[in-house]
Amino acid sequence: MRSGGSSACLNHTLRSSIAATVKSAALALKDVTDDRWLIYGAYGYTGELIAREAVDRGLDPILAGRTRGKLDRLAEDLGCDFRAFGLSDEALPQLLDDVAIVLNCAGPFAETYEPMVGACLESGTHYLDITGEIEVFEAIKGYDERAHEADVMLLPGVGFDVVPSDCLAAHLAERLPDAESLALGFKAEGGFSPGTMKTAIDGLGEGGMIRRGGQLESVPAAWKTREIDFGDGPAMATTFPWGDVSTAHHTTGIPDIEFYLAFPPSTIERMKYQRYLAPVLSLGPVKSLLKSLVDRKVDGPDAETRETTDALLWGEVSDGEQTLTSRLRTPNTYRLTTLSALEILQRVLDGDAPVGYQTPASAYGPDLVLSIEGVERTDEPAETPN
Numbered sequence: 001m002r003s004g005g006s007s008a009c010l011n012h013t014l015r016s017s018i019a020a021t022v023k024s025a026a027l028a029l030k031d032v033t034d035d036r037w038l039i040y041g042a043y044g045y046t047g048e049l050i051a052r053e054a055v056d057r058g059l060d061p062i063l064a065g066r067t068r069g070k071l072d073r074l075a076e077d078l079g080c081d082f083r084a085f086g087l088s089d090e091a092l093p094q095l096l097d098d099v100a101i102v103l104n105c106a107g108p109f110a111e112t113y114e115p116m117v118g119a120c121l122e123s124g125t126h127y128l129d130i131t132g133e134i135e136v137f138e139a140i141k142g143y144d145e146r147a148h149e150a151d152v153m154l155l156p157g158v159g160f161d162v163v164p165s166d167c168l169a170a171h172l173a174e175r176l177p178d179a180e181s182l183a184l185g186f187k188a189e190g191g192f193s194p195g196t197m198k199t200a201i202d203g204l205g206e207g208g209m210i211r212r213g214g215q216l217e218s219v220p221a222a223w224k225t226r227e228i229d230f231g232d233g234p235a236m237a238t239t240f241p242w243g244d245v246s247t248a249h250h251t252t253g254i255p256d257i258e259f260y261l262a263f264p265p266s267t268i269e270r271m272k273y274q275r276y277l278a279p280v281l282s283l284g285p286v287k288s289l290l291k292s293l294v295d296r297k298v299d300g301p302d303a304e305t306r307e308t309t310d311a312l313l314w315g316e317v318s319d320g321e322q323t324l325t326s327r328l329r330t331p332n333t334y335r336l337t338t339l340s341a342l343e344i345l346q347r348v349l350d351g352d353a354p355v356g357y358q359t360p361a362s363a364y365g366p367d368l369v370l371s372i373e374g375v376e377r378t379d380e381p382a383e384t385p386n
C-alpha cells in the first residue's frame with residue numbers, strides 16, 4: 001500500500017512536473033516565436049482595408065471570420081492563411097493557441113467582444129479591436145485584473161475612434177495637469193461604412209452620454225449645441241455619445257467630459273426629434289429593417305474618397321481659470337483607422353504591449369498619433385478670463 005501510494009504520488013508529481021514543463025515551454029514558445037496575428041472580420045469593409053495594407057507592408061495575418069465563402073476568396077487573393085469560425089465555437093481559445101495578437105474588426109462589437117476577449121484571456125493572446133462603443137470600452141475595462149493575471153494587453157479602440165481623440169485628450173491633460181473639464185470633437189468628410197451605420201443604428205433611441213463628476217450620465221440626443229472652430233472656421237456641433245466619454249477619463253482622470261460632432265444645423269434639429277421617436281427607434285424590428293437597408297445600399301467610401309478627404313479634431317481643457325485648445329488634422333477616418341490599427345499592431349509585434357486594460361494613449365502616450373503618416377497637431381496659447 002505504502003509503496004503503491006508513494007508510486008502514485010511519484011507518478012502524480014512526475015505528471016505535474018511534466019505538465020508544468022510543457023506549459024511553460026508552450027508559453028515561452030508563444031512569447032518567443034509567435035509573431036502570428038489574426039484579424040477577425042477580415043472580409044468586412046474595414047477588416048479588408050487593414051488586411052490589404054498589412055500584406056502590402058509584408059505582414060502575414062491569418063484572416064478569420066464566420067463566413068467561409070467570403071474568407072477563402074480574400075485569403076486566395078492576398079495569399080494568406082485563413083480560419084473560418086463563429087464566435088460561439090467552443091474551441092475558440094484553442095483556435096488562438098498559436099496566435100500572439102487578435103485584431104477584432106467584427107462589429108457591432110457589443111455582439112463580438114465578449115467571446116473574443118474571453119478566448120484571448122484563456123489563450124494568453126493580446127486583444128485589439130476597432131470599437132467606438134462606450135458600453136464595450138466600459139465592459140472590457142472590467143477585465144483588467146484578469147488581463148494582468150493572463151499577462152495580456154486588452155486595447156479596444158485602435159481606429160479613428162479613439163486613437164486621435166484619445167491622444168489629443170492626453171496631450172491637453174499634459175498641457176493643463178489640473179484640468180477639471182474636457183471637451184473633444186471632430187468634423188469629417190467622406191461618408192460611412194456599412195458596419196459604422198449598423199453600429200449607429202444599434203444606438204438609435206438611446207439618446208446621448210457625457211461624463212460628469214467622473215460618472216457616465218445619460219443626456220438627451222443632441223443635448224448641447226455650440227459653435228466650434230475645428231481648424232477651418234466656426235461650425236455648428238452637437239454632443240454625441242462617442243467612445244472618448246469612456247476612454248478619455250481612463251487616460252486623463254478628468255472628471256467632466258463632453259464629445260461634439262459637427263453637423264449642419266438642420267441635421268442637429270432632426271437629431272433632436274430622436275428624443276420623441278425613441279420608443280419607435282428602439283424597437284428591434286425597426287433596427288433590423290434599417291440594417292437590411294444598409295446591407296443593400298451602403299458600400300462605404302471608395303478609394304478616391306479615402307485618399308482625398310480628411311478629418312479635423314478639436315479639444316479644449318479647462319481648470320476653471322485657464323482654457324487651452326489643441327487641434328489635429330488627420331487623413332480620412334477609414335484611412336486613419338487602417339494606419340493607426342497597424343501602427344499599434346506593429347508595436348505589439350515588437351514586444352511593446354503594456355498588460356491590462358489600456359486606451360491608445362495610456363499604452364503609447366499622446367504622441368502615438370503623430371507617428372501616423374499625415375497627422376498634424378497644433379496648440380493654441382492659453383486663454384485666461386480678464
Ligand SMILES: NC(=O)c1ccc[n+]([C@@H]2O[C@H](COP(=O)([O-])OP(=O)(O)OC[C@H]3O[C@@H](n4cnc5c(N)ncnc54)[C@H](OP(=O)(O)O)[C@@H]3O)[C@@H](O)[C@H]2O)c1
Nearest residue numbers: 041044045046067106107108130159160161193195196199
Ligand atoms: N474605430 C473606428 O474608427 C472604426 C472604423 C471603421 C469601422 N469601425 C467599426 O467596425 C465595425 C465594422 O465596420 P465595417 O464597416 O467594416 O463593417 P462591415 O463591412 O459590415 O463588416 C462587418 C464584419 O463583422 C463581421 N461580423 C459582424 N457581426 C458578427 C458576429 N456576430 N460574429 C462574427 N462576425 C461578425 C461580419 O461578418 P459576416 O459578413 O460574416 O456577417 C463582417 O466581417 C463596426 O462596428 C464599425 O462601427 C470602427
